[in-house]
Amino acid sequence: xxxxxxxxxxxxxxxxxxxxxxxxxxxxxxxxxxxxxxxxxxxxxxxxxxxxxxxxxxxxxxxxxxxxxxxxxxxxxxxxxxxxxxxxxxxxxxxxxxxxxxxxxxxxxxxxxxxxxxxxxxxxxxxxxxxxxxxxxxxxxxxxxxxxxxxxxxxxxxxxxxxxxxxxxxxxxxxxxxxxxxxxxxxxxxxxxxxxxxxxxxxxxxxxxxxxxxxxxxxxxxxxxxxxxxxxxxxxxxxxxxxxxxxxxxxxxxxxxxxxxxxxxxxxxxxxxxxxxxxxxxxxxxxxxxxxxxxxxxxxxxxxxxxxxxxxxxxxxxxxxxxxxxxxxxxxxxxxxxxxxxxxxxxxxxxxx
Amino acid sequence: xxxxxxxxxxxxxxxxxxxxxxxxxxxxxxxxxxxxxxxxxxxxxxxxxxxxxxxxxxxxxxxxxxxxxxxxxxxxxxxxxxxxxxxxxxxxxxxxxxxxxxxxxxxxxx
Ligand code: SF4
Ligand code: SF4
Numbered sequence: 001x002x003x004x005x006x007x008x009x010x011x012x013x014x015x016x017x018x019x020x021x022x023x024x025x026x027x028x029x030x031x032x033x034x035x036x037x038x039x040x041x042x043x044x045x046x047x048x049x050x051x052x053x054x055x056x057x058x059x060x061x062x063x064x065x066x067x068x069x070x071x072x073x074x075x076x077x078x079x080x081x082x083x084x085x086x087x088x089x090x091x092x093x094x095x096x097x098x099x100x101x102x103x104x105x106x107x108x109x110x111x112x113x114x115x116x117x118x119x120x121x122x123x124x125x126x127x128x129x130x131x132x133x134x135x136x137x138x139x140x141x142x143x144x145x146x147x148x149x150x151x152x153x154x155x156x157x158x159x160x161x162x163x164x165x166x167x168x169x170x171x172x173x174x175x176x177x178x179x180x181x182x183x184x185x186x187x188x189x190x191x192x193x194x195x196x197x198x199x200x201x202x203x204x205x206x207x208x209x210x211x212x213x214x215x216x217x218x219x220x221x222x223x224x225x226x227x228x229x230x231x232x233x234x235x236x237x238x239x240x241x242x243x244x245x246x247x248x249x250x251x252x253x254x255x256x257x258x259x260x261x262x263x264x265x266x267x268x269x270x271x272x273x274x275x276x277x278x279x280x281x282x283x284x285x286x287x288x289x290x291x292x293x294x295x296x297x298x299x300x301x302x303x304x305x306x307x308x309x310x311x312x313x314x315x316x317x318x319x320x321x322x323x324x325x326x327x328x329x330x331x332x333x334x335x336x337x338x339x340x341x342x343x344x345x346x347x348x349x350x351x352x353x
Numbered sequence: 354x355x356x357x358x359x360x361x362x363x364x365x366x367x368x369x370x371x372x373x374x375x376x377x378x379x380x381x382x383x384x385x386x387x388x389x390x391x392x393x394x395x396x397x398x399x400x401x402x403x404x405x406x407x408x409x410x411x412x413x414x415x416x417x418x419x420x421x422x423x424x425x426x427x428x429x430x431x432x433x434x435x436x437x438x439x440x441x442x443x444x445x446x447x448x449x450x451x452x453x454x455x456x457x458x459x460x461x462x463x
Binding site: 168170172173211213215217218219220221224225228 | 390394395396420423424425426428429430
């Protein structure tokens with residue numbers, strides 16, 4: 001049984017402060033040894049300074065509010081977090097999407113659906129005619145309140161690609177990471193999504209699942225695990241989905257807290273560093289993505305956003321950003337980036353090499 | 354405290370090449386081949402290795418294949434079932450010799 005936890009912020013934990021997190025990351029023995037600094041690894045792979053290849057994905061974090069309080073959450077999200085995107089900032093996002101010409105809009109949170117302007121925002125993005133809109137739905141939100149029960153229909157109307165976390169195909173592992181009862185509700189929500197056609201062949205309604213380890217170890221091979229997930233979810237719960245993304249936990253926020261408290265931090269960092277893969281480094285998601293915070297600041301990725309590492313450009317807010325500057329920027333990196341380059345690599349869309 | 358086993362030594366496994374390079378290289382390349390996906394998946398092989406590790410009661414192997422099985426996507430129940438397979442075979446191997454004991458006893462008694 002997992003005990004209920006609260007956000008770092010509400011517990012006034014020192015790790016709620018991004019400066020402190022960066023200090024912890026920089027004080028590891030590994031970053032003092034130049035060989036182990038992420039920058040030096042990139043240099044050896046001829047990737048330093050890390051440059052974007054374009055802006056294809058416009059990822060927007062519409063707020064830190066969430067109905068869950070997962071133990072590993074890199075956003076430090078929870079019901080107590082009130083930082084959510086205003087309609088004004090959403091309007092700036094709409095302008096930003098047009099200005100960058102990104103073909104994919106990726107909405108995340110917290111639970112993005114809890115933002116009162118979420119549906120309005122999706123409708124407005126739809127009108128822009130982008131190729132793909134992704135919503136990172138935590139599944140349980142669909143059952144959290146009557147007003148969310150018709151989310152599957154809403155997603156369908158806008159041909160949203162739904163991406164949802166399910167750390168394992170059983171309750172023990174899932175609930176240990178995401179909270180008691182989450183597995184059962186997630187399965188129910190997946191069945192509701194299946195009912196309207198999500199995850200079914202020939203509907204074109206895409207439902208992808210995300211696996212991430214429930215502990216201080218690296219994720220397995222994506223393709224092997226996908227087969228296992230498909231078999232187990234189909235035979236035990238009659239659930240269908242399209243693809244499984246296998247994601248590595250980055251050593252930040254609540255996962256960093258877990259690593260430190262469980263005495264796994266040093267070994268985990270050493271493991272990530274040892275598993276550095278240059279071909280994954282060449283494909284890290286920040287090279288074709290930008291990430292927008294709830295208050296309109298621009299970041300290289302959602303992880304940098306949580307560490308408050310804004311893009312390294314003169315104009316780094318949606319209200320005044322310049323496309324050229326973004327395209328020519330050097331991406332801000334730190335030791336947490338090793339989480340993206342370990343083994344087969346990791347991104348919001350799964351493995352990358 | 355001095356002990357015969359040191360967890361740090363596991364990382365030094367590769368150092369066996371220091372005293373005999375040729376055989377070590379052959380062993381490690383063979384080892385790598387064995388654990389690749391084949392007729393059995395890498396995941397199934399990891400569970401077999403975990404079970405064998407318990408049969409030979411090698412602390413290094415138990416450490417290594419507990420991590421490896423997790424990283425191949427196995428869960429606690431699967432890993433414990435693998436250890437029960439070890440126990441069943443080991444226990445069964447002892448018990449089946451009971452037949453030998455019975456044979457001898459029957460030979461000697463009225
Ligand atoms: S991991 Fe996702 S669902 Fe869990 S608390 Fe964080 S934002 Fe919410
Ligand atoms: S953490 Fe962000 S900036 Fe660092 S490599 Fe990953 S995507 Fe890029």
